[in-house]
Amino acid sequence: MSAAPDITAHLLAWFDRHGRHDLPWQHPRTPYRVWLSEIMLQQTQVSVVAGYFERFVAALPDLPALARAPQDEVLALWSGLGYYARARHLHTAAKLCLERHGGELPHDLDALIALPGIGRSTAGAILAQAWGDPAPILDGNVKRVLCRVFGIEGWPGQPVVEKRLWAIAESLLPPTRLADWTQAQMDFGATLCTRANPACALCPLQDVCVARRDGRIADLPAPKPGKPLPQREAHLLLAEDGEGRVLLQRRPPTGVWAGLWSLPQLDDAAQARAWFCDHLRGDASATQALLPIEHAFSHYRLRLHPLRARVEGLKPRIADNDGLRWARRAELSAIGLPAPIRKLLQEQTA
DNA sequence: AACTCGGGGAC
DNA sequence: GTCCCAGAGTT
Numbered sequence: 001m002s003a004a005p006d007i008t009a010h011l012l013a014w015f016d017r018h019g020r021h022d023l024p025w026q027h028p029r030t031p032y033r034v035w036l037s038e039i040m041l042q043q044t045q046v047s048v049v050a051g052y053f054e055r056f057v058a059a060l061p062d063l064p065a066l067a068r069a070p071q072d073e074v075l076a077l078w079s080g081l082g083y084y085a086r087a088r089h090l091h092t093a094a095k096l097c098l099e100r101h102g103g104e105l106p107h108d109l110d111a112l113i114a115l116p117g118i119g120r121s122t123a124g125a126i127l128a129q130a131w132g133d134p135a136p137i138l139d140g141n142v143k144r145v146l147c148r149v150f151g152i153e154g155w156p157g158q159p160v161v162e163k164r165l166w167a168i169a170e171s172l173l174p175p176t177r178l179a180d181w182t183q184a185q186m187d188f189g190a191t192l193c194t195r196a197n198p199a200c201a202l203c204p205l206q207d208v209c210v211a212r213r214d215g216r217i218a219d220l221p222a223p224k225p226g227k228p229l230p231q232r233e234a235h236l237l238l239a240e241d242g243e244g245r246v247l248l249q250r251r252p253p254t255g256v257w258a259g260l261w262s263l264p265q266l267d268d269a270a271q272a273r274a275w276f277c278d279h280l281r282g283d284a285s286a287t288q289a290l291l292p293i294e295h296a297f298s299h300y301r302l303r304l305h306p307l308r309a310r311v312e313g314l315k316p317r318i319a320d321n322d323g324l325r326w327a328r329r330a331e332l333s334a335i336g337l338p339a340p341i342r343k344l345l346q347e348q349t350a
Numbered sequence: 351a352a353c354t355c356g357g358g359g360a361c
Numbered sequence: 362g363t364c365c366c367a368g369a370g371t372t
Contacts, residue, residue: 041367048358049367082356085370119369139367159351186367195365196361223364 141189
């Protein structure tokens with residue numbers, strides 16, 4: 001674990017050289033423009049927001065103009081950005097600012113959070129960027145960076161993890177340069193400590209990063225737990241003849257492993273036995289069940305139950321065609337096999 | 351704590 | 362195709 005002053009100092013120095021200093025909402029950086037940009041940037045990437053932001057502030061350049069605008073105009077300016085509740089909340093909040101705060105954005109954490117569309121992180125970003133207040137933020141960038149630098153386990157969206165991240169974010173606040181600090185964290189996460197393939201070799205925190213130290217850059221932050229994938233079962237027939245050859249069957253032209261050579265695959269044990277009796281000469285009762293193979297697809301998990309058997313050959317009626325072939329072990333490396341099948345064959349014929 | 355809300359970019 | 366993105370509000 002490293003000291004907070006080191007992290008902030010390194011990150012601010014990095015920001016001075018490599019941060020983004022020319023974003024549209026930075027010039028001029030007024031509370032209204034900061035607010036609008038933060039709302040637009042919720043769950044939306046900078047490159048997408050930039051054009052919408054410029055169009056929006058050209059039409060509605062300040063808070064009173066937004067408050068006076070009809071909702072249809074606000075929604076039209078938002079059209080294409082998505083999450084349209086953001087636009088409605090923005091509009092409502094502007095009108096509330098006229099009533100409650102003299103037509104300006106309140107310079108106060110609780111008053112900001114009381115406005116629709118502004119949560120703790122957006123409020124912190126507004127306070128820090130518009131007024132230089134020592135307020136933490138916790139967006140996707142900061143979550144990712146903190147999980148890596150401090151080696152935080154668990155999905156960052158989980159409330160208990162989020163609570164811990166807020167505490168760390170609070171503890172890192174530097175005594176000065178709060179606007180730059182806020183922007184530095186986001187620029188760092190967005191351009192260097194990226195989700196995939198972070199540029200660790202260029203990282204100012206590479207010597208203090210726990211994930212880097214432990215070789216766990218790819219594992220942190222933990223991904224959102226997905227819904228459990230459906231589990232399917234299938235049975236494989238690993239049939240070997242007297243010459244040590246293995247019987248392969250070509251996969252159908254559609255579906256998983258389409259067109260690859262694999263082992264005869266059946267839905268259940270009874271069908272596997274029936275297939276054996278239909279196609280093979282040998283003792284169907286003298287088979288050896290091997291340990292199941294687990295394989296994950298994007299949309300389901302497949303548990304394969306291999307059944308190993310010594311056979312004399314194919315039945316006379318079954319020609320060595322229609323998707324069946326015998327393969328010597330030495331040939332296997334040149335045949336297109338599914339990865340789990342190749343692994344199984346390597347283990348079983350080694 | 352889980353769900354909803356959009357559209358797009360990166361892979 | 363999946364996952365995520367400068368999250369917040371609702372249930």
